[in-house]
Amino acid sequence: MKTICLYFEIHQIIHLKRYRFFDIGTDHYYFDDYANDTSISHIANNSYLPALRTLIDMARESEGAFKVALSLSGVGMEQLERYAPEVMDLLQELNNTGCCEFLAEPYSHGLSSLAPNGEQCFREETKRQVEKINRLFGQKPKVFRNSSLIYDDEIGSVVADMGFKGMLTEGAKHVLGWKSPHYLYHCALNPNLKVFTRDYKLSDDISLRFSNPSWESYPLMADTYMDWIQNSPEEDGIFNIFMELCALGIYQPLSSHVLDFLRALPACAKERGIKFATPSEIIKSSKSVSAIEVMYPMSWNDEERDTSCWLGNPMQREAFNKLYSIGERVLLCNDKHIRQDWDYLQASNNFRFMTTKNNSVSMDRGIYESPYDAFTNYMNILADFMQRVNWALPQDMDIEELNAFQTTIRNQDKKIQSLENQIARLKSAQKTKKEPVRK
């Protein structure tokens, strides 16, 4: 039986403000609240709200047959809570239908999994995102998806080590080769981690091409789409259709009736005996056909499906290396603001703005005019941020020394408490000793 695994990503970045180098050391607020507010409201109104309502309707109408997976970055959740709480309400409603599985992902939507010394950061931020999802929706995610579906064997083994059962990634042609994305695979370094590979053709048909009148399949209808799936080879079992949720409404405008298309999918699937399932259900019901070897990181971005749009040029690499050079220190830091800024600065979009590749489909660089502009602005902010971290945790101390101090400080209350207890005990012991003397 053919199964569709539908997954949507919810993430929006925190926009950085124009930050000149004169501001280094004097201004510690890096974000453009107005831009954040307007962009989130725009996306919520034109995409998230209508799309989530449609998903809720689909879940109710199909009486449990429709399943969907969602992942939210921590940064994205913070944004939504602040500027568009109604989206969070709808997510709760969708969660209550029982048709929705929430996945884990790094809190910041950053590239910590790629940093040579970033494993600690990666584990820490994933843990935080999982806790947040658990707190909000009462689900403990079992399946992981990395920022922009970045995956290689090493990342897979770390993810498996964290206790996840499955992971989503891109079905990149250069990795799969003759293999089909329509099967379940497992990580080459740890067979316990199942790997889902995205069918980029079927996914991009919706997220990239749906409203393009010069596309040969335009206009795409739900029954045609389901026919494609049904007419695929007999043995093909799993169809991984992954995209950003804002593909529905932003990349493909609502006027293209993309939501009506989506709404018609469950009925068309039912007629053809195709079912929907969440990643966890698939892991339970299916077996992996083979290991998948991924030597170099791949992602769902650009033609190359690699990490070149974030780390392709030396500027991006310098910014990235500088950022993660202080990762361990930031984790030792208890300052709430530093921790928060750390999350926001990690978001991969910041690096994307610095790309000098010119094949990116009409890229939106936000407030930046050029990659150099984006780089300059980011480096100014990073310089200030690094200075703050160094103020909080002096640079000339090494990590272990700091760690020792931190432990001492963290334990001082306990220590004092235990000492006080001891004093009290001794005092009372003394009393009891003295009392018989008085008598």
Add this chain to the structure above:
Amino acid sequence: MFGWEFPPHILGGLGTASFGLTRGLANQGDVDITFCLPKPWGDEDQSFMKIVGMNTVPVVWRDPDYNLLKSRYRWMDPQDYYRFRDHIYSDFSNLYTNDLGCIEFSGRYPDNLHEEINNYSIVAGVVARTEEFDIIHSHDWLTYPAGIHARQVSGKPLVIHVHATDFDRSRGNVNPTVYAIEKDGMDNADHIMCVSELTRQTVINKYHQDPRKVSTMHNAVEPLPKEIQDIVPQKKPYEKVVTFLGRITMQKGPEYFVEAASLVLKRTHDIRFCMAGSGDMMNAMINMVAERGIADRFHFPGFMKGKQVYECLKASDVYIMPSVSEPFGISPLEAMQCEVPTIISKQSGCAEILDKCIKVDYWDIYAMADAIYSICNNSSLYEYLKAEGKKEVDAITWDKVGGRILSRYKKLLGIK
């Protein structure tokens, strides 16, 4: 071709551009070029074209001895003198001429410039009657009247090449006489080539030309000769140098550079600024630097020539051109050839063809300061712009421009 300047004796970018363009065109093959100059010095490169000195063309009949001519003008064939003499078309004995019947030119931009322009066009009439050619190409407004004259005499199509307009030179306060000459040239031209889209728009909007006859022909750069490539950059490890190189005039926006420099120096001290060149705003700039209290870090080495320019460029870490209005601006390309990261204003024509450099609005001193600081402090940006900028500029050659000009000529002449 009619031109006013030619290397090695140049006063601005016009000469360099005329040279490169002519050579690019000559390299296409099947093109014979005669280049008319007011006053050649004799050491111009004549390997790919013929130079006619307007100061050697007689307009009044005299009968000098062959050997006298030979000794006076060693670089030209005295026979040409006699050929020109046969085509004197009117009585110009009321003009001031020398013993050979020729008009003297300064070849510069003297106070009686308008008289020189007029004389130039008189002589052009003689040349146009003598030489055989298919097309007339006039460089910049000084030679437009000559071009028009030659067109009227010969009936051949006139192409004018707009290297700059008076709107660029004057920030909008146009000199009416210059404007009249420019407009007259454009009205009479069969085709107008502009060095950038920016200039093209000025020509269309301010000179009211038909967009169909105005095309953009971006400038290029000559590859650096070996001796210049071999200059070893004199760099100090402990400080960075930011350079401005050009005429210190209103058009080049020097005051924005000073402002940006003073902003940068508020935060850092290991950067030096250098404003090379001379011009009518130089004293005002020195004053301004003193007022800002940054004179210890801001230097005025004066006008530079030839090799000095490249030595100065190679010693720099950042090159900046904050021009308010720059029809093209060839100097950032030269800086990029010397592997110097470059900041240019968006109001420069060369911004249209350059990508591997930082572009800012000329008035945005904050962005300019930020860009300077960023290049000096982030080695990855510096290295990237250095390497990629060189690659980009190496691909911009006069041969390509020559090819485009030739195909435009063919279109004009109806050759397929």
